[in-house]
Amino acid sequence: MTPQRVTLITLGVADLVRAKAFYGALGWTPEEETPGVVFYDLGGMKLGFFGLDPLAADQGRPGAQLGTGAMSLAQNFPDRAAVDAAFAQAEAAGATVLKRPEAVFWGGYSGYYADPDGHVWELAHNPFWALDSDGRLKAASE
Amino acid sequence: MTPQRVTLITLGVADLVRAKAFYGALGWTPEEETPGVVFYDLGGMKLGFFGLDPLAADQGRPGAQLGTGAMSLAQNFPDRAAVDAAFAQAEAAGATVLKRPEAVFWGGYSGYYADPDGHVWELAHNPFWALDSDGRLKAASE
Numbered sequence: 001m002t003p004q005r006v007t008l009i010t011l012g013v014a015d016l017v018r019a020k021a022f023y024g025a026l027g028w029t030p031e032e033e034t035p036g037v038v039f040y041d042l043g044g045m046k047l048g049f050f051g052l053d054p055l056a057a058d059q060g061r062p063g064a065q066l067g068t069g070a071m072s073l074a075q076n077f078p079d080r081a082a083v084d085a086a087f088a089q090a091e092a093a094g095a096t097v098l099k100r101p102e103a104v105f106w107g108g109y110s111g112y113y114a115d116p117d118g119h120v121w122e123l124a125h126n127p128f129w130a131l132d133s134d135g136r137l138k139a140a141s142e
Numbered sequence: 143m144t145p146q147r148v149t150l151i152t153l154g155v156a157d158l159v160r161a162k163a164f165y166g167a168l169g170w171t172p173e174e175e176t177p178g179v180v181f182y183d184l185g186g187m188k189l190g191f192f193g194l195d196p197l198a199a200d201q202g203r204p205g206a207q208l209g210t211g212a213m214s215l216a217q218n219f220p221d222r223a224a225v226d227a228a229f230a231q232a233e234a235a236g237a238t239v240l241k242r243p244e245a246v247f248w249g250g251y252s253g254y255y256a257d258p259d260g261h262v263w264e265l266a267h268n269p270f271w272a273l274d275s276d277g278r279l280k281a282a283s284e
Contacts, residue, residue, distance in 0.1 A: 001168075002168040002170070002217070003217060004184055005184055005217060006184055006215050006217065007273075007278065008218065009148065009213065009214075009215060010215075010264070028146050029146070031282050031283075040146060041146070041283075042146055043281070044185070044186055044274075044276075044278035044279060045148070045278065046271075046279055047148065052212060055214070056211075059254045060254055061240060066212035067210050068209055068210075069198075070197065070208035070210045070260075070261070071152065071154065072151075072201065073148050073151055074148070075144070075148065076149040098202040099200075099201060099202025112201045117212070122201075124150075129188075131149075132186075135149070136147075136149065136187065137150070139185075
């Protein structure tokens with residue numbers, strides 16, 4: 001009834017132009033734009049930007065101060081060098097560095113940054129998780 | 143360099159047992175569990191739970207109060223009845239209702255709820271976005 005699936009991630013943003021510029025500097029291309037909303041195709045799902053205030057209203061709580069940080073998005077890479085390269089690209093695009101990529105306790109390699117609205121991204125290489133040729137994570141059973 | 147892709151969504155939670163119970167009541171089955179972390183396979187990506195304090199520390203900002211709400215996750219459904227059914231299931235599981243499913247300005251049908259940690263889910267039917275047989279969103283060009 002409730003699928004084990006996410007089809008859209010919406011990021012509330014204070015400034016749509018700034019958000020588009022940041023993700024554009026990472027090489028992302030919008031798929032669909034309407035006034036006040038931008039969508040990116042992520043392959044089987046989408047990521048969208050929506051103003052913070054309109055998002056609070058859309059969620060049924062107009063005027064609410066929405067917070068960030070307790071939900072982070074991650075990108076897995078095939079090796080450490082790819083993590084470093086993407087992290088440098090984000091930093092050049094104006095990301096706030098939270099933790100530079102380093103070897104971590106679970107046996108991988110990971111760094112964190114925040115985008116201009118405080119949304120947190122983790123860039124990681126996890127030697128225990130396999131990626132397919134499209135860059136998707138394989139299920140443990142695959 | 144930075145793929146247009148999300149491979150992992152991590153939800154910071156105050157109580158891992160409570161979080162597992164809530165998503166379990168929606169029918170979700172963990173794929174991988176280690177002390178303090180639970181992962182679910184979402185098909186090409188994973189969703190994980192991690193304690194709020196450990197998440198703040200992992201992000202490189204120990205002690206930070208992480209906020210929720212400005213990043214919402216959505217599930218798209220093939221019709222309105224499927225939205226209603228999943229919404230009722232979430233409410234029965236203890237979700238906080240933010241906005242009951244209703245016809246919305248962009249031509250779809252959408253409701254919002256918050257999970258026990260304040261993470262926001264949108265359940266929607268969007269007549270303009272096609273789903274494939276696996277429940278993934280098709281790209282606009284497909």
